Amino acid sequence: GENVEQHPSTLSVQEGDSAVIKCTYSDSASNYFPWYKQELGKGPQLIIDIRSNVGEKKDQRIAVTLNKTAKHFSLHITETQPEDSAVYFCAAIAAGYALNFGKGTSLLVTP
Amino acid sequence: KAGVTQTPRYLIKTRGQQVTLSCSPISGHRSVSWYQQTPGQGLQFLFEYFSETQRNKGNFPGRFSGRQFSNSRSEMNVSTLELGDSALYLCASSDRGGNTGELFFGEGSRLTVL
Numbered sequence: 001g002e003n004v005e006q007h008p009s010t011l012s013v014q015e016g017d018s019a020v021i022k023c024t025y026s027d028s029a030s031n032y033f034p035w036y037k038q039e040l041g042k043g044p045q046l047i048i049d050i051r052s053n054v055g056e057k058k059d060q061r062i063a064v065t066l067n068k069t070a071k072h073f074s075l076h077i078t079e080t081q082p083e084d085s086a087v088y089f090c091a092a093i094a095a096g097y098a099l100n101f102g103k104g105t106s107l108l109v110t111p
Numbered sequence: 112k113a114g115v116t117q118t119p120r121y122l123i124k125t126r127g128q129q130v131t132l133s134c135s136p137i138s139g140h141r142s143v144s145w146y147q148q149t150p151g152q153g154l155q156f157l158f159e160y161f162s163e164t165q166r167n168k169g170n171f172p173g174r175f176s177g178r179q180f181s182n183s184r185s186e187m188n189v190s191t192l193e194l195g196d197s198a199l200y201l202c203a204s205s206d207r208g209g210n211t212g213e214l215f216f217g218e219g220s221r222l223t224v225l
Contacts, residue, residue: 006153034213043115043201043216044154089154098144098167099214103153 002027004092006102014110019080021105023090024072030092033066033073034099038087047088048075080109113138115204115217123223129190132220136183136204142166143185144214145177148199157200160185189222197224 003026013019025033031052036044050057050064050073057064061080066073073092077084090102116135124130136143144167145157156169160179177187183204189196199221203214 036214036216041218043203043218044214045216046213049213098156098159098169100156101146101154 002030002092002094002097002100004090004100004102006090006105008105009103010106010108012108012110013080015080015082017080019077019084019107019109021075021088021090021107022072023074023092023102024070025092026071027092027094028068028071029094031095032093033064034091035062035064035075036089036091036101038089038104040086044089077107080107082109082111085109115202115215117200117202117217117220119220120218121221121223123225124192125225126192126194128192129188130192130222131186131188132200132202132222134185134187134202134204134217136185136202137215140204140206140215141183142205142207143179143183144203144205145185145187146201146203147171148201148219149197154201157187192224194224197222 005024034049037047038044050066061078063076087104087106089104091099093099118133142161144159146154148154158177159167163179174190179185199219201219203216205212
């Protein structure tokens with residue numbers, strides 16, 4: 001089955017700096033790569049996703065890039081704010097299978 | 112539109128007991144997935160139901176089971192509880208399934224096994 005590796009496990013940045021989280025996947029058939037944000041006491045919430053026919057997608061301060069050849073994808077958050085502090089999960093899936101998540105990155109944005 | 116509702120939110124059980132968790136998906140969503148979340152392992156997929164049929168199953172022992180009713184509500188059951196079953200159990204619903212669309216998660220049921 002799909003194996004998703006996520007790095008780093010913890011990340012601390014100062015407010016206004018950028019944050020980058022990287023993930024790799026094993027199944028070349030994977031074609032959908034969402035990112036979820038989980039705040040304390042809540043369930044994960046989708047923040048951005050990308051499909052295999054696209055190399056990059058941007059939504060305001062967040063962007064995701066995908067390198068299918070290398071089988072890795074990354075989340076970029078620019079101009080970080082304290083409310084960006086949360087746990088972020090990447091995931092990958094191939095059609096007909098279940099969504100497999102990375103182990104998460106705990107992001108702390110300090111004022 | 113109401114979100115995904117999970118009950119109970121918190122529960123404490125002892126080893127050997129069994130537990131049933133409930134999930135009410137967003138109205139109109141036919142897919143319900145269950146995940147186990149622990150600090151060391153992150154989010155691990157348990158199973159997915161779509162229109163009352165199990166469509167996918169993760170790598171968990173047979174003590175973990177689930178079902179989905181005709182109104183799309185789902186339950187999961189864990190029998191013969193072990194200490195390692197202590198976790199946050201998350202339910203997610205989707206109108207098509209996680210491989211084609213967004214998963215909407217509930218806030219989870221936190222199970223503690225003593």
